[in-house]
Amino acid sequence: MASSATHHPLFTSSLKLPSPTNPISKHYLLNPKKLQSFYLFKKPHFHRFSASPSAVATDPSTAVDKNLAEDAPPVEKVVLPTNESSNKLLRIRHTCAHVMAMAVQKVFPDAKVTIGPWIEHGFYYDFDIESLTDKDLKKIKKEMDRIIGRNLPLVREEVTRDEAQKRIAAINEPYKMEILESIKTEPITIYHIGNEWWDLCAGPHVETTGNINRRAVQLESVAGAYWRGDVNKPMLQRIYGTAWETEEQLNAYLHFKEEAKRRDHRRLGQDLDLFSIQDDAGGGLSVLASKVAVVRNIIEDLVEKRIPRGSRYESILYSTLCKAKDLWEY
Numbered sequence: 001m002a003s004s005a006t007h008h009p010l011f012t013s014s015l016k017l018p019s020p021t022n023p024i025s026k027h028y029l030l031n032p033k034k035l036q037s038f039y040l041f042k043k044p045h046f047h048r049f050s051a052s053p054s055a056v057a058t059d060p061s062t063a064v065d066k067n068l069a070e071d072a073p074p075v076e077k078v079v080l081p082t083n084e085s086s087n088k089l090l091r092i093r094h095t096c097a098h099v100m101a102m103a104v105q106k107v108f109p110d111a112k113v114t115i116g117p118w119i120e121h122g123f124y125y126d127f128d129i130e131s132l133t134d135k136d137l138k139k140i141k142k143e144m145d146r147i148i149g150r151n152l153p154l155v156r157e158e159v160t161r162d163e164a165q166k167r168i169a170a171i172n173e174p175y176k177m178e179i180l181e182s183i184k185t186e187p188i189t190i191y192h193i194g195n196e197w198w199d200l201c202a203g204p205h206v207e208t209t210g211n212i213n214r215r216a217v218q219l220e221s222v223a224g225a226y227w228r229g230d231v232n233k234p235m236l237q238r239i240y241g242t243a244w245e246t247e248e249q250l251n252a253y254l255h256f257k258e259e260a261k262r263r264d265h266r267r268l269g270q271d272l273d274l275f276s277i278q279d280d281a282g283g284g285l286s287v288l289a290s291k292v293a294v295v296r297n298i299i300e301d302l303v304e305k306r307i308p309r310g311s312r313y314e315s316i317l318y319s320t321l322c323k324a325k326d327l328w329e330y
């Protein structure tokens with residue numbers, strides 16, 4: 001942030017606001033430098049108030065606002081690899097998706113498989129299956145651990161389109177058939193796990209399931225997801241997992257994820273009674289508490305009076321959104 005802004009008269013004037021008892025509200029409301037970055041010029045420092053999962057995973061040192069981290073216990077720094085920085089990690093995550101799908105079909109033989117890519121911190125896979133619970137996830141993870149422990153090889157096979165169709169028909173996997181139709185090139189590649197489960201896939205994977213450290217894998221959550229993201233298509237169950245090269249990396253990721261949750265401005269703001277989020281207004285729309293509205297009005301008033309016209313800072317207008325038109329009709 002430019003030093004000229006820091007020394008602007010606005011920020012040396014004494015705001016006669018009550019002393020905050022909570023250190024977090026101090027940072028939000030009274031630190032002039034914070035006001036500068038938070039209110040006036042939302043650009044570079046705005047995101048420091050929320051620790052996004054991506055920041056957590058790629059660079060723990062930027063995971064949390066340093067001012068907010070003062071009270072946190074010291075944490076040993078672990079620089080986590082990413083899918084881009086570690087091909088090994090990417091292969092582990094991709095293989096985990098298949099291992100999980102195999103495990104799901106062992107635990108729930110009627111489940112139909114769809115797709116399962118690697119993602120930023122792990123992997124997911126969508127299944128056509130009854131609603132799953134946390135208890136089900138535990139069973140699935142246990143089965144995954146068994147598959148990993150058996151050190152089964154991942155074997156690539158190339159087949160013709162006709163052969164792939166025949167094999168998919170034989171195991172009655174309608175979603176897989178649809179995926180096959182969307183693959184335009186031949187040959188079709190199949191990956192086997194041992195000789196008891198296979199999936200359509202282009203790779204890459206680890207050589208054997210034993211290359212996955214089962215203590216570095218965790219199933220995180222399950223959520224509904226429409227097939228192909230289309231509300232007119234069946235609702236599937238998406239299981240999210242996280243996977244790392246080592247247990248140490250997993251623990252570091254879980255720690256930073258927990259810290260990010262603790263600092264989540266959506267929760268903090270409501271806990272501190274700074275704003276509320278009301279379903280009637282819309283899930284992502286915050287309604288400022290009256291005490292915050294007072295501060296905002298003071299700041300707006302000061303900005304209007306003290307920032308010289310023609311300076312590098314310009315006022316902007318913003319829209320007030322609401323999800324339902326009829327809320328404005330009272």
Ligand SMILES: [Zn+2]
Pocket residue numbers: 094095098191201202203204205
């Ligand atoms: Zn694969």
